[in-house]
């Protein structure tokens with residue numbers, strides 16, 4: 309049985325007469341990465357603030373690490389780590405001093421060793437004695453996450469961890485997230501990058517105007533929207549002809565000797581398709597399932613792209 313690290317039921321929140329969260333249900337399994345996707349103003353930060361005890365919901369219930377966020381806020385805070393806003397990072401201190409400060413705030417066994425190990429793990433040893441004001445964006449984010457890890461939290465909230473990072477730093481951050489999850493940590497990730505959710509998340513929820521418009525694995529979400537198809541490649545026109553005759557609704561590309569068969573990409577429809585080819589003794593040289601990416605999913609579910617809504621919000 310999988311245990312839930314985070315559950316939210318019927319979460320509601322309004323600011324004045326503006327409904328920001330309109331009944332949100334979430335269930336995040338322990339030891340997984342869960343990603344909340346949504347355009348600007350969708351309600352991601354509000355959700356994170358409620359889950360991390362920084363804001364109170366108007367309705368619904370939330371349990372984090374087995375504790376109720378309202379009644380046992382202290383226990384929730386003890387179990388979680390929150391990164392993203394650099395709120396804890398002091399620009400004037402060095403990386404090492406920032407980490408030491410966290411150690412002093414939440415005494416851990418051998419503080420010096422913990423600081424050293426974290427600097428090493430996040431490739432910050434060389435810069436450890438330099439003030440954070442001289443750090444690059446990627447180094448700051450790494451330090452922010454390293455500081456969060458001082459207390460060894462089992463659930464980590466990562467708010468847009470790679471926004472503005474160069475590709476190399478993004479990849480480093482992704483590796484760090486994957487390593488944490490391999491250690492059994494649960495990650496609640498908000499991101500504006502669909503490929504990031506695609507890369508890292510076991511489960512994704514798409515938030516739009518205070519409502520969840522979809523929830524599932526990246527694969528499930530991709531299968532929900534039109535555009536999923538199977539591509540069959542043949543070695544001769546005769547075989548392509550034969551396949552096109554027996555597979556209704558398909559479209560052919562004579563130059564590439566391929567047949568495109570729309571479908572949901574699920575096992576049942578794939579089996580039907582292969583059975584049909586078998587029945588007519590048609591042999592496909594190559595068989596592949598093509599699914600749309602999360603950008604396509606987002607557009608199909610919300611009627612707008614992430615980048616469009618960001619431009620609109622500026």
Ligand SMILES: Nc1ncnc2c1ncn2[C@@H]1O[C@H](COP(=O)(O)OP(=O)(O)OP(=O)(O)O)[C@@H](O)[C@H]1O
Pocket residue numbers: 323328346347348349350351352353354355
């Ligand atoms: N303290 C507040 N008072 C009034 N309105 C607020 C407050 N906090 C958030 N809102 C409004 O609630 C809505 C959701 O905001 P929220 O920050 O949760 O969205 P978001 O999905 O995190 O967006 P972003 O990607 O821009 O951070 C927005 O319309 C915002 O203006």
